[in-house]
Amino acid sequence: MAESSETGDDGSKTWNRQNTFLLIDVYNLHKEKFQEPFTKKKDIWDTISQELKAKGHHLSGEKCDKKFRDLKRRYKTIMCRNVLSGKLVDGSNKWIYFDKMDALARKGSTMTYQASSCSLSDESPGSMSSPVTISAQSHVPSISELSRRSENDLSCKSESDSLSDLDINFESTPRKKFKKSTDDHDDHSYHNDHSYHDDPDDHSLQQLLEAMLEQSKKETEILSKLSEENAKMLERLETIHKERLKVESTKAEAMLTFNALFKNFLQKNVNK
Structure with a gap:
């Protein structure tokens, strides 16, 4: 699904390549806040939204949250395909945000993908018996670097396939998630919905353990x-x-x- 490039009189109001790259970088600066138990995730996304607005991109906290979930799902799709195929394939030549998402996922956390936890409609289960583990450190960019990196990334990559329905938690500790509104453009419902839900994978695992x-x-x-x-x-x-x-x-x-x-x-x- 290609990024929209529409803009309004007061700046960008829809997602395009530039503000998507900027979203990833700004999220990187606030990543640690998502681990704080007494900090509302909604407030963090509103802060991220304000920083994007300062750069001329008028996108609500709800839209930032939803967009980043889509990015995480796409990244996990690529990583799961690597596990199922038994190869570590660089996805940057197919998806323009892969390098940034990969660097963000590697920074300060260890993520393990197992073939049993990856289910792709166009893939068959592989014979992998051991998980692929990623652990590394990366540099946190400053605010002055964000816009420059975003502009430089525009000319070197092109986006492809639509996002799958997979999800991944980039924080090093588990967290709750906002329930998605049925209307992606309804900011009011986002501010009124303070309920959370557990990861469906955790719920399925709990049911399996209880059955066993x-x-x-x-x-x-x-x-x-x-x-x-x-x-x-x-x-x-x-x-x-x-x-x-x-x-x-x-x-x-x-x-x-x-x-x-x-x-x-x-x-x-x-x-x-």
């Missing part, structure tokens, strides 16, 4: 019942064995008694 725990409990109960039944069966077999020994012993005693009586009987008859 429940299955383990059932298997334990079955094994316990089998052990009890086996113990009862062994007890019954032992009782039967003892009864048979008693019967055999009684039969042996009876035979000895009979033989003794018969012997006495024969001796008496011989003497007569």
Whole structure:
């Protein structure tokens, strides 16, 4: 999906290449604030919006938040394809924001992609048994560098494919996310919506763990019942064995008694 280049009388009001590059750089300056537990994410995005406005790009905090989510989804799509294909392919020749997003993702955090966590409609699962791990440090640019970098990036790259529905958390610690408004251009709904939702991947993992725990409990109960039944069966077999020994012993005693009586009987008859 190509970037729009429309502008209004008071400056840029829609996303284009220049303000998208600038958004990534400004986000980089405020990245650490997203890890602060008592700082509202909405306030951070409003601050980022004000810095873009100072450069002539009039885009709301909600639009900045939504745009950056799209960038993160696209970046994760490329990284997941690398994992599924078993190769580390440079995506910069296909997506103009790859280099900046890659540098941002590498800075101050360790991200692990596993084939089991990457699902792409046009890819088949690979045979990767180990994850691809990225960990590196990069320089944080100053405000004076932001606009210059954005302008220089315009002439060297071109954007391609539309974004997928994948997501990735660039902060080194997990965070909650704003619920998306049904109307991307409704800034009012953004300021009134203070609710958050968990990462769907975390929710699915929790459900899987609960199901595995429940299955383990059932298997334990079955094994316990089998052990009890086996113990009862062994007890019954032992009782039967003892009864048979008693019967055999009684039969042996009876035979000895009979033989003794018969012997006495024969001796008496011989003497007569």
